Amino acid sequence: MVSYNIAEKIRVELEEMIRNSIRGAQEEGELPPFDVPVVPIEASRDRSHGDFATTVALTLARSARMAPRAIATILAKRISAPCGYVERVEVAGPGFINFFLNRVWLEETLIMIEDAGTAYGTSDFGGGARIQIEFVSANPTGPMNVVNARAGAVGDTLANIFAAAGYQVSREYYINDAGNQVDVLGKSVELRYRQLLGEPVELSPECYQGDYITDLARRALDERGRDIASMSDDERRNFFKSYAVAEILRMQRESLRNFGVEFDVWFSEKTLEDSGADKQVMEILDSKGLLYEKDGAIWFKSTAFGDDKDRVVVKRDGKYTYLLRDLAYHKNKLDRGFDRIIDIWGPDHHGYVARTKAGVQALGYPQDALEVLLLQLVTLYSHGEQVRMSKRAGEFITMDELIQEVGKDAARYFFVMRNIDSHLDFDMELAKEQSQENPVYYIQYAHARLSSIMRQAAELGVKYVPAREANLGLLAEDAEVELIKKLAAFPDEIIAAARDRAPNRIAKYALDLAGMFHSFYNSYRVLSDDRELTAARLVLANATRIVLRNLLGILGVSAPERM
RNA sequence: GCGCCUAUAGCUCAGUGGAUCAGAGCGCCGGCCUCCGGAGCCGGGUGCGCAGGUUCGAGUCCUGCUAGGCGCACCA
Numbered sequence: 127m128v129s130y131n132i133a134e135k136i137r138v139e140l141e142e143m144i145r146n147s148i149r150g151a152q153e154e155g156e157l158p159p160f161d162v163p164v165v166p167i168e169a170s171r172d173r174s175h176g177d178f179a180t181t182v183a184l185t186l187a188r189s190a191r192m193a194p195r196a197i198a199t200i201l202a203k204r205i206s207a208p209c210g211y212v213e214r215v216e217v218a219g220p221g222f223i224n225f226f227l228n229r230v231w232l233e234e235t236l237i238m239i240e241d242a243g244t245a246y247g248t249s250d251f252g253g254g255a256r257i258q259i260e261f262v263s264a265n266p267t268g269p270m271n272v273v274n275a276r277a278g279a280v281g282d283t284l285a286n287i288f289a290a291a292g293y294q295v296s297r298e299y300y301i302n303d304a305g306n307q308v309d310v311l312g313k314s315v316e317l318r319y320r321q322l323l324g325e326p327v328e329l330s331p332e333c334y335q336g337d338y339i340t341d342l343a344r345r346a347l348d349e350r351g352r353d354i355a356s357m358s359d360d361e362r363r364n365f366f367k368s369y370a371v372a373e374i375l376r377m378q379r380e381s382l383r384n385f386g387v388e389f390d391v392w393f394s395e396k397t398l399e400d401s402g403a404d405k406q407v408m409e410i411l412d413s414k415g416l417l418y419e420k421d422g423a424i425w426f427k428s429t430a431f432g433d434d435k436d437r438v439v440v441k442r443d444g445k446y447t448y449l450l451r452d453l454a455y456h457k458n459k460l461d462r463g464f465d466r467i468i469d470i471w472g473p474d475h476h477g478y479v480a481r482t483k484a485g486v487q488a489l490g491y492p493q494d495a496l497e498v499l500l501l502q503l504v505t506l507y508s509h510g511e512q513v514r515m516s517k518r519a520g521e522f523i524t525m526d527e528l529i530q531e532v533g534k535d536a537a538r539y540f541f542v543m544r545n546i547d548s549h550l551d552f553d554m555e556l557a558k559e560q561s562q563e564n565p566v567y568y569i570q571y572a573h574a575r576l577s578s579i580m581r582q583a584a585e586l587g588v589k590y591v592p593a594r595e596a597n598l599g600l601l602a603e604d605a606e607v608e609l610i611k612k613l614a615a616f617p618d619e620i621i622a623a624a625r626d627r628a629p630n631r632i633a634k635y636a637l638d639l640a641g642m643f644h645s646f647y648n649s650y651r652v653l654s655d656d657r658e659l660t661a662a663r664l665v666l667a668n669a670t671r672i673v674l675r676n677l678l679g680i681l682g683v684s685a686p687e688r689m
Numbered sequence: 690g691c692g693c694c695u696a697u698a699g700c701u702c703a704g705u706g707g708a709u710c711a712g713a714g715c716g717c718c719g720g721c722c723u724c725c726g727g728a729g730c731c732g733g734g735u736g737c738g739c740a741g742g743u744u745c746g747a748g749u750c751c752u753g754c755u756a757g758g759c760g761c762a763c764c765a
Contacts (some may be wrong), residue, residue: 175709305765423763441763448765476693560728571728579725622705648730664737
């Protein structure tokens with residue numbers, strides 16, 4: 127795979143320079159013998175500290191038994207700059223080695239972006255490892271809520287990030303279509319159906335009360351008429367159960383699709399039951415001596431794998447617990463050959479993390495095969511007031527309503543803009559705002575502006591000169607140099623977001639990049655009488671637009687050419 | 690009682706494997722369109738919850754505390 131990561135290329139080169147310096151200094155006795163370490167090279171945060179820097183001298187101080195600054199000086203002296211990308215090297219502070227680069231890497235960055243196009247930002251960081259990410263997996267008992275929406279945006283964006291970072295990604299949705307809740311669902315719809323027929327029945331308190339239940343009952347009545355009523359009790363119960371689940375699932379899938387979220391696999395819990403997969407898990411645990419009976423139930427010795435207490439897997443009534451079924455599911459996932467499986471759960475499920483991981487280990491998989499991300503909840507605000515919701519009473523804003531209200535683009539961006547560990551306050555007015563206060567519009571506006579410039583250029587008959595042929599040395603203003611550096615950092619930003627499972631980093635990076643462009647735009651004209659400068663700036667504008675478009679693609683937000 | 694998450698500017702939040710970070714936006718005040726889209730830009734200032742610890746160096750790591758959120762089922 128072609129690498130489009132200039133920063134990586136530079137890091138490799140700089141690291142090699144330093145390692146050679148260390149070896150050379152050791153051979154000549156300037157440094158004592160020790161194993162040559164991995165040399166960390168990082169982009170400098172402050173311009174006055176060069177473009178890249180290493181702290182290797184500081185970390186070496188102990189093993190070399192020398193002052194870090196002395197080590198840095200010895201190493202820096204051995205680097206013959208200018209050379210390659212390096213203009214000059216300096217020692218600073220307690221022992222940092224700062225690298226000041228020449229313009230070559232900036233110009234290569236622009237050429238690379240133009241070559242790569244939509245592929246710019248991708249890398250082979252993941253090495254093609256197979257990663258599966260399961261998210262949303264809402265109960266099929268009602269419409270999607272805003273927390274499901276956040277999970278959808280976060281999961282899908284993360285999946286996009288993984289794909290860009292060089293992983294093979296599979297998106298999966300677990301359908302909780304077995305167990306008590308779907309029985310209750312079926313019963314709820316059945317009772318509403320009978321009410322529609324005029325029967326004097328009441329919904330019991332555990333039933334789902336929302337209007338959608340009545341809608342489902344009415345639809346069943348429209349489609350199937352009264353013949354459902356003449357079924358046997360068992361038949362009718364099963365009919366409503368499967369009818370309701372299928373219909374709700376269809377609605378959920380539609381909601382997600384409207385939100386730009388599509389899954390590779392929809393996995394039914396019921397199939398685990400039907401195939402005896404849960405029973406098989408019991409046999410494995412039993413054969414390993416990890417089961418025991420107590421108080422009429424069967425327990426899994428999860429404490430043997432770090433859980434704080436053992437867990438029931440077969441209830442006194444002989445039924446399997448959710449945990450057991452979930453272990454069967456995770457076994458199924460791991461048996462499909464993924465190198466890593468990631469679950470996104472709500473914070474209310476955090477108690478299940480330790481026991482599920484214990485189970486995965488007990489079944490013979492590596493400790494880190496399963497990774498659970500706990501995504502914090504969402505509070506909607508409207509006109510500064512918290513929007514109160516009660517699912518039991520059927521009073522809540524659904525995912526569909528929210529998206530209809532604020533739009534898909536704003537919703538997707540808002541849901542990922544915070545750290546997943548942080549509770550999200552979602553300001554509906556801000557999401558709808560069409561001004562700089564709204565980060566989504568701010569970013570999209572930058573893209574539209576760039577598109578407009580490219581259009582203008584075409585209309586004026588200004589021919590686009592490819593980066594290789596343009597005089598990129600003319601892009602020397604601070605605003606231009608900073609912008610190019612930001613563009614150069616894009617592949618690393620994706621890698622960092624993948625590594626940290628942090629989609630918010632991409633949202634932030636996009637905002638920063640848009641800001642840098644707007645700033646540049648206000649100070650300098652792209653299209654001018656100076657043909658050479660115009661050509662160079664068009665290359666920069668085009669590169670910026672490519673990166674913004676790729677970023678918005680990862681976020682699942684549209685990149686409009688006009689607004 | 691136990692567990693997970695959170696605590697950074699008046700507000701909402703960034704701060705990537707410690708160092709060469711205290712930052713952005715909003716709000717407030719003042720500026721910028723004979724010029725590619727003003728849905729834009731520029732300038733103005735205050736802060737890492739508290740207490741210890743590790744280190745040459747701590748918003749960042751460790752411990753304890755305080756405050757807030759969410760959990761702690763033989764429910765799913």
